[in-house]
Amino acid sequence: xxxxxxxxxxxxxxxxxxxxxxxxxxxxxxxxxxxxxxxxxxxxxxxxxxxxxxxxxxxxxxxxxxxxxxxxxxxxxxxxxxxxxxxxxxxxxxxxxxxxxxxxxxxxxx
Amino acid sequence: xxxxxxxxxxxxxxxxxxxxxxxxxxxxxxxxxxxxxxxxxxxxxxxxxxxxxxxxxxxxxxxxxxxxxxxxxxxxxxxxxxxxxxxxxxxxxxxxxxxxxxxxxxxxxxxxxxxxxxxxxxxxx
Numbered sequence: 001x002x003x004x005x006x007x008x009x010x011x012x013x014x015x016x017x018x019x020x021x022x023x024x025x026x027x028x029x030x031x032x033x034x035x036x037x038x039x040x041x042x043x044x045x046x047x048x049x050x051x052x053x054x055x056x057x058x059x060x061x062x063x064x065x066x067x068x069x070x071x072x073x074x075x076x077x078x079x080x081x082x083x084x085x086x087x088x089x090x091x092x093x094x095x096x097x098x099x100x101x102x103x104x105x106x107x108x109x110x
Numbered sequence: 111x112x113x114x115x116x117x118x119x120x121x122x123x124x125x126x127x128x129x130x131x132x133x134x135x136x137x138x139x140x141x142x143x144x145x146x147x148x149x150x151x152x153x154x155x156x157x158x159x160x161x162x163x164x165x166x167x168x169x170x171x172x173x174x175x176x177x178x179x180x181x182x183x184x185x186x187x188x189x190x191x192x193x194x195x196x197x198x199x200x201x202x203x204x205x206x207x208x209x210x211x212x213x214x215x216x217x218x219x220x221x222x223x224x225x226x227x228x229x230x231x232x233x234x235x
Contacts, residue, residue: 002155033219037156044205045148045156047223051214056223088156092218098171099146099158 003028004089004102011108017077020105022089024070028100032092034072036065039086039104048087049074076107084109112137114206114226122200124235128193132206132226139182140164142212145189146222147180149202157202161209162189196233203228 005023012018022034036049049055049065052072062083064075072091076083089102118130132145139145146161160170162180170178174193182189193200205228211220 031218032216033214033221035221037222044225044228045222046225047221050210050221050223051219090156090222092220094218096172097169099161101156101158104155 002103003093003096003100004091006087006089006102006105008103009106009108011110012079013110014079014081016079017075018079018107020074020076020087020107022072022074022102024072024091026070027095028070028091028093029067029072030070031094034065034067034089034091036063036074037088037090039088041085045088079109081109083107112208112224114208114224116204116206116226116229118229118231120230121232121234122196124197124233126196128191128196128200128204128231128233130191130204130206130229130231131188132190133186133188134208135187137208139187139189140184144209144211144217144220145182146207146209147191148205148207148222148225150205150228151199151202159191159193159204198233198235201231201233203230
């Protein structure tokens, strides 16, 4: 059971916007930055978002991140079939003294 | 372009020790970043194993701490993982990754990038 809660799966049609949530607590999201990772089938994770809402160069501007209190979100606009992947949030947990990942959200583009 | 590459045996016997190495290219391991290991059991999510700084300081996941050792070799620009007393539950794809802490305000604000391609390690009975 992860300290960061994500919906196990989501689905949406092409060109739609989807938001993936990541719920934590004051010892993790509430006190540390959140990063998001995309894992395509059979591939290594790839950083999408860091420092809660920063998009690195080379990552599509269709991806955006936000944080409020002890929850964070990843939004993907203009969904494309190539966005079908697993998405993970991550942050440091001060109580556990460990990096924690969300359980992952499998996104299906219908 | 920084690249990380895992290497080591893909099969380890139960109760034995898993040993992996991560070679780092185009980035000196003696930087202000940390170097991490993350694993992913088949069909499951990501689990942080631990990380090391170039001066030898290491941090481990409390759930694995008694069995894990991470070392760094600045001269070879690589770092390694040893996990002892393995069982079938340790079967996973093991990834190495750079923890970008150099420009983070505090270590807890860092992020993992880039990642190695991963190596599947199967624990056999």
